[in-house]
Amino acid sequence: MTMRDFAPATSLVDLRFQGHPEYIACYVLHTSRGIALIDPGPSSTLSALEESLRLAGFSFEAVTDVLLTHIHLDHAGATGSIVRDHPDVRVHVHARGARHMVDPTRLLASASRLYGDRMDTLWGEFIAVPTDRVNVLEGGETLALGGRELEVAYTPGHASHHVSYFDPDGGLAFVGDTLGIRIDNRPYVMPVTPPPDIDPARWTESHRKIRAWAPDTLCPTHFGPARPAEAHIDEHEQRLAGWAAGVEEAVATGADAQERARQFALQVQRDIEGVLGKEQAAGYAAGGGLTDSWHGLARYFTKRATKEQQ
Ligand SMILES: [Zn+2]
Known part of the structure; x- marks a missing residue:
């Protein structure tokens, strides 16, 4: 439960979700008005986040803004609890996610x-x-946050309401799950493609938007700053295309979905272990939900095929 600085006035907190290190990161921006949090994580780790800020010498009272990349529970779950306890905090979220933050039913x-x-x-x-x-x-x-300016881009693909944030002064792109999982800058980038609204076609445009920022450093939620940015984006784009092609083929041939998802998970796991070794690969599969990723892509291709038949 520690906060560490990795760029000027920018830190990350390891939320140690379920006791696991390097699983969910909350990014912390220090501004002239206080603190902005990018993806505060779930409520189950909110006390850990508060404690980390306190140990680093900051009070949670200093939090002015919560910036959400998307509303999945591991990113946004604590938001309502934070606003209940700190009613002045502003929450930034894409239009398609906003209604679910206001009414999460x-x-x-x-x-x-x-x-x-x-x-x-x-x-x-x-x-x-x-x-x-x-x-x-x-x-x-462009969001003005106490002397800092953050650009916002709509970056669907992983979620239809996903946005990414760019800090041009620091060259930092906060990309949520748009550029996959990469733990601690290890040389493996793994896409995350769970149901329900994976969209490889729109994802291409999101890659392009993030490239256009020419960031020095990417800040994926899972987990930690990643460099060099361009090579990371290339790897994500290529691996996602490979996954999508495999799943598209399986859907077209009417393969047994459960069995193909299982094979896919084993194959990706082997691939990661081949590059990183068993120990370093462990966090990827635990966080990745690989069979979910297969089903997320299958849902897209099945829906598209149904549309084409109509
Ligand atoms: Zn997500």
Whole structure:
């Protein structure tokens, strides 16, 4: 539970989700007005986040803004709890995600189908954010945060409501899950493609937008600053294309989905271990939900095929 600085006035907190190090990062921007958090993580790690700030000499009272890349529980779950306890905090989120932050009923129902009775242990509470605390983003905005300016880009692909943030002064791109999982700058980038709204076609445009920023450093939530940015984006784009081609072929030939998902997970796991070794690869598969990633892509290609038939 420590906060570490990795760029001027920019830190990260390892939330140690379920006791695992290097699993979920919350990025912390120090501004002239206080602190902005990029993806505060789930409620289950909120006390760890508060404690980390406190140990580094900051009070949670200093938090002015919460910037969400997207509303998946591991990124955004604590937001409502933070606003309840600190009613002045502003929440920035894409328009397609904003309504679920204001009324999380549907979001929680779909998450409950996935996680069942583990919902509470894994994520903790997810409470609504009052409408008047939400700044709705479309992409293309510049956010003024106490002497710092952050550019916003709409970057769908992993989620239909995903945005990324760019700090031009530091050359830092906060990309959420748009550029996959890469733990501690290890030489392996793994896409994350779970249901329900994976879209490889729109993802291409998101890669292009992030490249156009020419960032020095990428800041994926899972986990930690990654460099050089261009090679990381290339690797993500190529690996995603390879995954998509395999799943598209399986869907077209009517292969057994469960079996293909299982084979895919084993194959990716072997691939990562081949590059990183067993020990360094462990965190990737644990966080990756590889069979989910197969199903996320399969859902896209199945939907597209159904549309084409109509
Ligand atoms: Zn996500």
